[in-house]
Structure formats: C-alpha cells, structure tokens
Amino acid sequence: xxxxxxxxxxxxxxxxxxxxxxxxxxxxxxxxxxxxxxxxxxxxxxxxxxxxxxxxxxxxxxxxxxxxxxxxxxxxxxxxxxxxxxxxxxxxxxxxxxxxxxxxxxxxxxxxxxxxxxxxxxxxxxxxxxxxxxxxxxxxxxxxxxxxxxxxxxxxxxxxxxxxxxxxxxxx
Numbered sequence: 330x331x332x333x334x335x336x337x338x339x340x341x342x343x344x345x346x347x348x349x350x351x352x353x354x355x356x357x358x359x360x361x362x363x364x365x366x367x368x369x370x371x372x373x374x375x376x377x378x379x380x381x382x383x384x385x386x387x388x389x390x391x392x393x394x395x396x397x398x399x400x401x402x403x404x405x406x407x408x409x410x411x412x413x414x415x416x417x418x419x420x421x422x423x424x425x426x427x428x429x430x431x432x433x434x435x436x437x438x439x440x441x442x443x444x445x446x447x448x449x450x451x452x453x454x455x456x457x458x459x460x461x462x463x464x465x466x467x468x469x470x471x472x473x474x475x476x477x478x479x480x481x482x483x484x485x486x487x488x489x490x491x492x493x494x495x496x497x498x499x500x501x
Contacts, residue, residue, distance in 0.1 A: 361458050364442035364451030371445035377443045381438070387437030392481065393419060393493070394430025401427070414480040422493035424484065428462050429491055435459075463491065 331350075338345045348415045400418040404410050419426035435455040442448035462468060468490065487497040 357461065361454045363454040364439040365437070366449065367442045367445050367448045367451045367452075370436075371448075374444065377444055380441050383437045383440030383443070385437070386440055387434050390430040390433030390435075390437055390471050392430070393433060394427045397426030397430060412478070414475065414478050414484055416480070416484055416488070419493065421488065421496055423489050423491060424475075425468055425491055426493065429493060430460055432459050454459060 331346075331347075334346070335342050397419045400420065401415050404413075404415045408441045423429050432455065439448075439451050439455045443452040472490075
C-alpha cells in the first residue's frame, strides 16, 4: 500500500505521508486509547464487578483474535490450501474473528474504564476502532480482496461478516 502511495503522490509523498500516515494515525490512536488514559490517570482503587466483567469481555476478544490468527496462520502455511479460503474453526462463524476479537478487547477496556472518574467518556475509543474496522480500513479492504476468490460468494452468504453467529444453511 505504501509503495503504491509513493507512486501516486509523487513529489507530495513526504508531506502526505507525514500528515496522512503519521499525524492522522497518531490522532486516531489517541482516540482509541482514551479508556486506557482514563484508567492510568485515576488513583488505584479496589476491583469491582465492572472490572471483572470488562476483563472477561477483553479475554473473550483476546481468545478470538489470537485463536483466529493462529488458525489462519496454520491454514496459510499448508501448501494444500493455496488459493483456498479459510472457512473452518472460528472462521466458520465469522469472516473476521481476529477483527471481532480486536474490537471486543477495546470494548472490554472501556467497561473497565467505567470504574474510574470520567471513564464513560472513554467510549470514544471503542467507537472509533469499531468504526474504522467495520467501515474504513479493516473489513472493507479485506472483503474487497477476498472477492477475488471464487469461494467467497458462497462463504459470504452463509457466514456472518463480523459477530460470530451460527452458519446459515443454503444462505438462509
């Protein structure tokens, strides 16, 4: 992607890189980590039910992201799968278990932030990452690439795009 930008942007590459890649991504990262900033700013308190619930949500996300990534890595490593689409394991229930896991982790951190002063305002973080993954750079870019695979149309009919759901039979 960056090599393509270098070609497209020509003499403006360095300025656009600085603003679009570094400044924009830095600003987005600041918004995403707001729950952590609120947590780190607060004075330590004892754990409560929100903390434990948030940790459980975060752990669910961690499992989805790490297991989904490990399953995909094993699938890609197998030469028999060349040109095929991953459709088993967690990938049977969602086309993007790793993105679901990523987003779920940020929602878990926000739930933990609810225990600290002004933590509710940290909702900007999970809302931002959810929007980016669902609508901007995550799923839309990957789905476009996946459409090149002939198996994708059927997979798309029976498998949830994001939230893990039971597989649909005959696309219903």
